[in-house]
Amino acid sequence: MNSWMISFEPLLNIHLTLWGLILLFVIIAVAEWRRKMGRRVLRLSALLVAWVGLAGIVLRPHYLSESPMPDVMLLTKGYKVETADSLLQTNPGLSVYKALDAADFKAATDLKSFSQLTGIKERIRYVLGAGLPDYVFDDAASLQFAYFPSSSPEGIQAINVPEKVSANRRSVVDGNVNHVASGGMISWSGPEGKIDSLGLSEDTKEFSFGFIPKLGGKFIYELELLDSAGSSTATYKVPVQVAEERKLKMVFVSQFPTFESRYLKNLMAEQGHSLALRYQLSKDKFRYEFANQGEVPFRRLTTTLLDNADFLWIDEASLDALSREEANALNAAVDQGLGVFITVNEVSASRKTRRLMPFQLTRYDADTLSVAVDLNRQVSLSGVGLAIDRSPEVIPVWEDGSGSVLAAYAYQGQGKIGTALWQDTYRLVLKGQELTYAALWMEVIESLARKASVCCDIQVETKEPHFIDEPIRFTVISSLEEPPLVRYKGETVPLIESWQLDNVWSGTIWPDGAGWDSLFVEAAGQSKHFFVHEQSDWQSVAVSKQIANTALHASMDSGIATLQLQSIKKPISAVIFYLLLLAGFGGLWLAPKV
């Protein structure tokens, strides 16, 4: 279909050319008019025809012509030639493009990088092979193509590394593995050397390895695939960032000293946490202890004391003895984020009403509890003879093998209140199980304790592994009025605010070097570290991720029926204008002679 909308593409400036043509025509026309010759009209007509021919030659008029655009078949690494051949046979008009690392194909145009897809993205109808990286789909939500994936690569397909790894705690790295030969092995090693290994069979699809880092810092662990002869076939770097611990501020309030409070207090003090402890000697006499902090007024529970604390350990008798002001201060502090642990014991187990307890406790005739603290190793604890009724607001911290809740908490405002149904856990320390004792209480205290409020929190949205020259998207949640400043290698990264949520910003960086890298949030004074791999690392994971991601964006229908039209400017043939010029000049030459 053609459109007769004329446009010009003059050799010189159009205004200059137009004015020149008009001036030329006027001068020649006046001169021709003044000539004392007959057939003036004929001569002027011939002059006009010649002028039109000249103008056509100089102005080069074009008209719009619409024609259907050829669809694109994109070949990526690992595509099947037979599939490409049959698609081309079915759709002979397809333009074929191929990625640089894909095998050669007849008449295929090479793409140096996927950024060259910009002009042809909408015309992609078929994608074959390993697919397209995630960022290609960023600004092309309306892509409609059919996807013929290559087979999944051999080796590790996916790996999950916990984002937060803490020292002296067990963490687990797991993942999927594919197409591995029987008799091989997958080995997991870290700073301590080889940690664990798993024999592989053809049925092996998943693996999981645990590790307990002893120190904080940034470490590279390694996964290694070994064949049946014990030779390494692939090595994967696993970056692990072990967080440095930030200490808590705790308050212990007890009606009378118990071994339970004493052992827990000692452990926390030895670990460097700030701690204020009070227990009652007589009606008005108290004993105070302050570990790793200065003395503070602690006669009563005040807002100042509680707002400054992250965690409160209190027994039911002390709770009952709180004055109205103290109770109000405690409630207000919990609303603001304080974590409260209420200890119950056999004596207080039988009471019907409980102050501040956010959930229902019922009598339960069992004096022994069993909990798997580490690696499903059951630890027996003495119980207080109570059970926690499950309800939506109850968030369990520890459960036994049958799913009964042993320790739990519930939210109140921003804070949490919780309890545990065990007693005399200090016996674990006496039995030499200090690590188990610490792990048991660590979970409870950490889940209850106040979260440190920071002005900005940065999260890397792009899943690991990250590669050189591939984008990493991150989000910054800020409580500041002004936009947060995020720096990457000294440069400020431009951020876009979410159109849905206030103060949620996102940005993208393109790392250009391998190794540990970081984003710096200026307002918080903190860095977010991440590891950038070489392009050659983690290929099996990257390809698997790419295949899955491309399949997600692909449609069942290639959309080849909805042809796209292409509008092309076509020039009006210059021969016409030369003929017109010739005819005009001929007319002017012949007119006096006729």
Added chain:
Amino acid sequence: MKQTQNHQLIALQRRYLMLRMLEVLCLAVGVGLILIVVGEIAGLDQIDALVLAGTVGLLVLLQRIYKLGLHQLSADRLASFINRQYPDLNWSADLLATDQPLSNLQILQRERALSQLGSLSKWRFPNQLLTATLILAAGVLATLFFPETVAVVGSDEHVAGESPTNASVESAFQSVVLESIEGTINAPAYTGLRTISFTDPNIKAVEGGVVSWELGFSSAPQQALIIFSGSDTLVLKQEKSMLTGSAKVFNKGFYQVAWQQDDDWKASDFYKLEVATDLPPQLAIRDLPQFQQFEWSDVQKINIRADLSDDYGLKDAYLIATVAKGSGESVKFREEKLLFDKPQTISGRKLLAERVIDLKKTGLEPGDELYFYVEAWDNKLPKQQAERTETYFLQLKDTASYIVSNDGGLGVDLMPEYFRSQRQIIIDSEKLVAERGKIKKELFDDTSNGLGHDQKVLRLRYGQFLGEEFESGITETEAHEPEEAAAPTNTDEAMKQFGHAHDTENEHNLVPQKDHEHAGEEEENPLEAFAHMHDSEEEATFYIQSVKTKLRAALSMMWDAELHLRMNSPEQSLPYQYKILKLLKEISNDSRIYVHRTGFDPPPIKEEKRLTGDLDEINPARRRYVLEPIKSFPSSRRAVVLLEKYLQQPALTPTDDEKDVLQLAGNELAQQAIEFPGRYLESMSLLKALIDDEVVQNRIALLKIRKSFWEIVPEQPASPALHPTAASAIDQQFLKRMEANE
């Protein structure tokens, strides 16, 4: 004639050639030497400078030879040269060179030329030998002026004479290197091991063995030491070309060689020093349950077969068997040392020893028990090591049966059995006194003697509690009891029948060779006689002094009580018995007081303050303390982080500060290496190389060092941590809305 003429010309030709060649050589070598020095000054590598100088020198040589035409020097050229140089020859030198037949005139002219030539031979050929010699001299001087080039030119035969000056200069610039560590290990004589030579510095020696080191150095250091596990040192002595030293080794660990050169100390790698300790003998009794019961009718011989072994040899082994008879107060023990039947002499490293015990011959009766264990001694010097097996029990089942009943009035058996027993003797004695005259005298005497026997048994039991034994406590008293000898059972028999010199409560579980031990201890510890000893049998009781005195008095009275009972006069015995009972009661009370005293002894309280509940003067206790987490191996923790950095950035090298951290971490590792030298020595050597910049970092070495540091850092209890969070506006609004809804 023709030959003579040619000979003179050829001699001239040779002379000229030699002169020119000498000149050219001097020039080439001189230029070469100067170029070497210039190259050194310009910073060229020694080899490069040598190659450059050699090449230029050779070019100069060739150029001069070509230029002077020495390569094509012929008689004709020499002749024409002579003609040009010496007009006196009238251009006739050609006649001397030609082989063609000459005319008479030519012959005449040649004769004249020959006569001229005689005087010509004394003349000097033109040369530049002086210049060349000057250049050579300049080169030699320059070389000597820059001594570092001497080593390079040392191989040059033209210049490098083996002059003593050069040799001393050379050695002054070479560092002393430890070339070899050799030596011998002499195991202690009792092990029977041969002397072993070693060339590998990682040594494995027997405990108490003498290790002699011979260290070879490239040249003698000022001083050399062997440092053991970073603490003890052994100064090495110069013997001929080697440095030697020897030490007796008792503890495992590691060592390194340190030597001093120019007041600078250098140290070698770390070497393992493993010490194999002499283990005590290993014993095992074959196929015998630890506890066995027999019926009286089934009593049989028991074949005891024991496997005995020791790493360096056994010296002695035997069975210690104890027969226990009776029950309650009248338990009697008899202990015997039984030698093995086969082999009769114990020696060698491993053997099977056998002994058959005939239970009947040992005098076992129903209800009796036989306890035995095997004890073996090895040949270790200076002090032998002993080991014994568990105690095995053989019991003959009792044919009698007992009924156990409690006294109705006494719910708790508070008093020991022997207290009641004295009371029982009193009751029986009183009863006997009351029956005097009513029963026959033989029966009376027999009963009285029986009571005397009971009294004796009681005395023996109390004597045991006081730590008294026959030889120290009783024999003395027995000397005053002549009737004891006349009694139906004399002391020796009593010993055999009722007790034994070694009788103790825990007899069957203790090594009983007291006599031997005492002898051994006396030998070993001459100070014993002068020291305050707690282990004397007199003092080795649980009783305080007053109790002991009373008990001793009671025992003394028991002798008297027994004496009168034996003399068939229980009436005279009774007063003693009453006193004994009284003393025993007092002892019992004293014991209670003693227990009471161990409790809390409160300070005296003012009577007016008691029970008033006045706490005004009691201030609240406040305690403040800082317990920063004590992290063990702090430098090793920092070193792990540093090593991780080097692993991820291989181009990095340790800075001086980082080297200090690594050095401190190495010290921490050394402490562990003393315990486990095989595990950490390699890492220590690699770490030393890393600190000294001796090796380029390589990944495997760094991984090994990091692994060692990681291993020595202990696991610690998990600690709760504060986690940061940023609240977005929507969170805040959500909470506000929730509160509003509540």
